[in-house]
Amino acid sequence: MYPPRFDYYRAASVQEAVQLLQAHPEAKVLAGGHSLLPMMKLRLAAPPVLVDIGRIEELRGIQDLGDRLRIGALTTHWELERSDILARKCPLIPEAAAQIGDRQVRHRGTIGGNLVHADPGSDLPAVILALDGTLHLAGPNGTRQVAARDFFLDLMTTAVQPGEILTAVEVPVLGERTGTAYLKFEHPASGYAVCGAAAIVTLNADGTVAQARLCFNGITSTPFNAQNVTDALVGHTPDDATIEGVVDQHLHVGDPMGDVFASGAYRVELAKVFAKRALKQARDRAQA
Amino acid sequence: MGQYIGAAIKRLEDPALITGRAKYTDDLQLPNMAYAAILRSPYAHARIKRIDTSKAAAMEGVIAVFTGEDIAQSGVPGVVPVGWLLPDLKTPPHPLLARDKVRHVGDGVAVVVAEDRYTAYDALEAIEVEYEPLPAVVNPADAVKEGQPLVHEDAPNNIAFDWSIGDKEATDEAFAKASHVVSLDLVNNRLIPNAMEPRATLADYNPVTGELTLWMTSQNPHIHRLLMSLASLGLPEHKIRVIAPAVGGGFGSKIHHYPDEAITAWCAMQVGRPVKWQATRMETYLTDAHGRDHVTHAEMALDENGRILGLRVQTYANLGAYLSTFAPAVPTYLYGTLLSGEYDIPAIYCRVIGVFTHTTPVDAYRGAGRPEATFVVERLMDLAARKLGLDPTEIRRRNFVPPDKFPFQTQVALQYDSGNYEAALQKALEIIDYKNLRQEQERLRQEGRYIGIGFSTYIEACGLAPSAVVGSLGAQAGQWESALVRIHPTGKVTVYSGSSAHGQGHVTTFAQIVADKLGVSLEDIEIIQSDTDQVQYGWGTYGSRSAAVGGSALAVALDRIVEKGRKIAAHLLEAAEEDVVFEDGKYYVKGAPDQAKTLQEVALQAYLAHNLPKGLEPALEAVAFYDPPNFTFPFGTHVAVVEVIPETGEIKILRYVAVDDVGNVINPLIVDGQVHGGIAQGIGQALFESAVYDENGNLVTGSMLDYAVPKAHFLPSFEVDRTVTPCPHNPLGVKGAGETGSIASPAAIVNAIVDALAPFGVEHIDMPVTPEKIWRAIHGNGRS
Structure with missing residues (x-):
């Protein structure tokens, strides 16, 4: 758990950070250090230079x-x-x-x-x-x-x-009659998502789906947007049977990831279950 | 007993631990100290063709770099020995650093000593090793087949031993006349102990006096001193001092003698400076002895009424690449001997084949052999119940050893001392409200919800153990324990115990024993352990032995103190010794308590020695070396209630009830803590933990990112209770409480899951029972 030697620069502004990165093309950017530092300690990453942006005030905060x-x-x-x-x-x-x-x-x-x-x-x-x-x-x-x-x-x-x-x-900013949900099946060791489903459902005044989004972490190498599913939901009244039917019919995951804990085939199955759960919860919240 | 034994006293150890004032090995600093780091093989099996340490040795801040060749040339014995022998056991040498071949990923190849750890790890990367990779074998059932790669040339078919227990003929006959036979093929999953504190050593060698002091993460400093002296370093035993400072858990992994601590000591001797080595978590995964790893076929024969007629078990036990200290004992005498469970089984036969593989060595891990045995027996009981249409509690009742049959001689060597199995089961059933729970289960099934109820009515053999017995079975160690009690002139008490706590709370429980026996208060008692220069001798802490054996030694020594004090008091009181009673710390003549002599007064007189009985030696001190007449046999009933979500295989533990019988309880708070921790580890085995190797011998689950130790939010609030059946053969009536949870709970959890899945026809799922395995079992994608 001891990283190799590296040089460390702390940037005071975005401009300075960009300049430092230009001056040190091999550098890695350090922010919270919760992904990079473990890799360095395990010597899986060995950047010769770190540019710490962790104290740049302009990068903080949430603005409306x-x-x-x-x-x-x-x-x-x-x-x-x-x-x-x-x-x-x-x-x-x-x-x-x-x-x-x-x-x-x-x-x-x-x-x-x-x-x-x-x-x-x-x-x-x-x-x-x-x-x-x-x-x-x-x-x-x-x-x-x-x-x-x-x-x-x-x-x-x-x-x-x-x-x-x-x-x-x-x-x-999410509009009226919009509900969201993020549901996760976590890996018992790492806590990472084996399958994480993010759902957004916006309803029309008559209760039918105006628009919807459904995206997944964990099942493919990049986040997966189940556009087929949400396209098929638009215009329908999202009762349980409709959500279940649409997911079963339209959710197709290509090239799922697998490991010793959860195979690709199983992750695809999880995606279906979590899609239904997340869409139903988002719908309930949109209706509330 | 008095006011202390049985009281829920808060642990006296904890203020130092929770305020950061306790000193662990890595907290210790010595002047001029250097740091060691060990280069480990990335291959499971390879020939070492060349090692070039020159670049590393030339780095600034590197003090020395050594290989196995250097250790061999230094003339020290240089090996790690095995401490338990079996007939025809193959004992291939285990050098401190590999020389010709590496035999598992993590096998040590070279060591760097440097001014700081950064430099040491940098230097490891500068060592050039040329390997010729060779094919590896990781599964014990595969490794015995013809044509498999050999771990050691002198162990054909990779077989270390082929051991059996019981009566094969009688067992075959029992199966021939059986009405019912149930059978089970299972893998008992390999586990990584994961003590909170990784192993560490600080070695300080004084070349002038020839004395070596080792601070190390040890569960048994005297064993480590003995093996360091005889097998690894060749230094005289009396010149080695082993101290275990605060130790952050062991669960068995710190019993064993590993190469790394000896390498550190050897380095200190070479460089003439104190050297410290602290394992990383990754080294913990690759080098701490793993646990379990059995491939088993088991069968149970029953008559038409569900009475067991016979049990037949064959197990391939994975031993890893080298024989760890007590490796041969764990899958044999701590496993085969436990296969009678809580039951009166007339015929048992068990064969165990111990197998070398290109994996990390396997040895004792919390429960050690007994969880494996319990799992076999308790899974078969549930399979038999289902086959015969009996309630799982009913089939157990029909086969329990009844309370009037103790001592009970099993067919696999052990003699159970005492027990009341029905009582513990009954209590557990009342706590969970069994009848209503079964009705609830049925009702929920109609709604499409699947809950399951799983039992584990377990037995364990603890309190290791009668020395002559373990010696006859192959132990190269005694298993008695010692205690020295010194009453100071002011009446304060110091105890030197051969037990060696690393989280168990001996400072508290032993003080409770002293306080009651001598009538002194807790703050007047000091418990010293874990230092070979202070403690007379001891075999250490493992196998739930410290209360039963170490505590008993203490009780005997305290009785001797009381008796010597009585002689002095009688003399002072001018009374006959047999007329003097000792109560609440005071001696007085029967019927005259107002004319008492306190223990403190007696102690002072003992030291002044101005007026002692004729011929009595001065001072007030006693030592006891207690060798128990038998093992102890804690038992109980654990019940798990789980819900399984069929669509995903997700598992929720709804309730977990443990009714344990550990004999008399010295401190219920500490016993509850032991039970809680054990259950958590057992649930870890049942649901989460598994050390997985790929076919090339790489540990796929080599970190906490992949190897799932249970987290608090995975677990329910445990409901623990007890029955008390005192141990009849030791002075405290205690049995041991350290392993009940890890022994009992895996079977309870898996039985509950299989019960939940009964409507799907699922009969067994191997541990860890992950959601995917459940999903596959339900959806017919394979049995597990």
Whole structure:
């Protein structure tokens, strides 16, 4: 549990962080340290340079922008879990954040680190994808925005380019008659999602589905958007039988992951069950 | 007994532990101390063709780099021995560092001594080892087949021993006349002990005096001193001092003598500086002896009334790559001898084949052999109940050894001392309200909900043990225990115990025994243990032996103190010795309690020695070496109530009831804690834990990311209760409480799950019973 030697720089601003990354192309960005440091201690990662962005004030906090919410990349899981703004305007995020790791981890780990690390068992990627979030990046050529659907490229690989850092995540404020749910089947050892289902259901005034989203962590190498299922739900009254029928008929997971604890075939089965549970709970909340 | 024994006194150890004032091995600092790190094989089986340590040795801050060749050339014995022999046991050498071949992932290859740990680990990466990878074998049932890779050339078919117990002919006859036979093939899953504190050693060698001091994570410092001296280092025993400071749990894993502690000591002798080694959690996974790992076929023969006629068991026991200290005993004398369970079984035959594989060595882990035996017997009882259409409690009742049949001689060597099995079962049934629970189960099934009720009516053999008996069975150790009690001139008490607590709370329970026997208060008592220079001798703490054997030694020594004190008091009181009574810390002549001499007064006189009875030696001190006449046999009934969600295989434990009989209870708070911890570990085995190797011998579950130790929120609030059947053969009437939970609970949990799944026709699922296994069992995708 002793990492190899590395140089350490602490950035005071986003601009300085970007400059440091330019000066040290081999550097890794350190935020909460809850993904990177364990890998370094196990000597699975050995970056020669760390650029610590953990004290950059402008990367903190949650802002209400009216129709959107801006969440700074350094916002901890604990802050997500306890945020009043999120509880009122986007409760899916606190519900998922509360299921990450344990209390100590949630106090240190950050939303930015979680998303950039892109572990398939993480809880936030499918949530941000379901919310159709936007990721703000800063780099040597200025800033740019990437939609969540374009962000997760592969197992632990994202659209963040060398020299860039994630500065914030923007998600929409959820409208009326909208309910959300994040349900997770956790790995008993790691606590990661073997299957995590994020559901959003918006109802029309007549009770039929206006729009819906259903995305999964844990079952595939990148978060999986079950667009077929939600497309098929739109326009229907989402009673239990309809949800079950639509999931059974339309949920097709290609290339599921498997390990000694849960095979791919079993994860596909879990996805079906958790899809139904999550959609029903989101519906109930939309109706409430 | 007095006011202390039986009282729920808060542990006297805890203030230091919970305020961070306790010193563990890694907390200790010595001037000029260096740090060791050990290079470990990434291959399960490979020939070492070349080791080049030159780059590592040249690094700044590296003091020395050593290989197995260096140890061999130093002239020390340099091996790790096995401490239990069986007939025809193959005992291939286990060098401190591998030389020609590595035999499991984690086998030590070289050691670095450096100024700090960062440098030490950097230097490990600079050592060049050229390996020639060889094919590996990991499954014991496969390893015995022809043509498999050999772990040791001198152990054909990888067989270390082929052992049996019981009467084969009588058992075959029982099966021939049986009305019913049930059979079961099972794998008892391999477990990793996962003590909270990984193993560690600090070694300090004084070349002038030739004395070596070792602070180490030990459950038995005297055993470690003995084996260090004889087998590993060759230093005279009296020149080695082993101290176990605060130790963060062991569960068996810190009984054994491993290479790493001896390597650290040897390094200290080479570099002339104190050297410390602290295992990482990953090293804990790769090198702490694992537990269980059986492949078993078992059959039970019954008559038409559900009376057991015979039991036949064959087990392949995985021993790993080398014989760990007590490895041969665990799947034999701690397993085959327990197969009678709580039942009067007229014929038993058990054959165990101990097998080498390219895996981490396997040895005692909490329960050690007895959980495996209990699982076989209790699973068969449930299968038999189902086959005969009997309630699982009824078939158990029909076969219990009745209370009037004790002492009871089993067909597998043991003689049970005392028991009342029906009483414990009855109490458990009352707690769970069994009749109504069964009705509730039926009602819920109609609603499509599946709850199951599982029983484990278990027996264990604890309090190891009569030395002559274990010696005749192959132990290269005695199993008595010692206590020295010293009453100081002021009447304060110091006890030197050969037991060696590492979480059990001896400082509290032993003080309770002293307080009652001598009538002194707890704050006037000091319990010293875990130091070979302070304690006369001891065999240590494991096998639920400390209260039964160590506590009994203490009780005998205390009686000797009281008797010597009585001689002095009688002299002072000018009375006949037989007229003097001792009560509440005071001696007085029968009928004249107002003319008393306190223990403190007597102690002072004993030391002043101005006026002692003629011929009596001064001072007030006594030592006892207690060798028990028999094992102790705790027993009880555990009941698990679970709900299974068929669509996913998710499991909820709704209730867990444990009624244990550990004999007399010294401290109910501590016994409850032991029971809780044991149940948690047993549920870990049943539902979560499994050390999985791939076919190349890589440990797939090599960290806490993959190997699931149960978390608090996985477990229900346990309902624990007791019956009390005192042990008839030791002075305290205690039986031992450390392993009940891990022995009883795996069978209770699995029986409950299989009961829940009865409507689906599921008969067995191997541990750990994961949701996917349940899902597959329900949906017909394989038996487990």
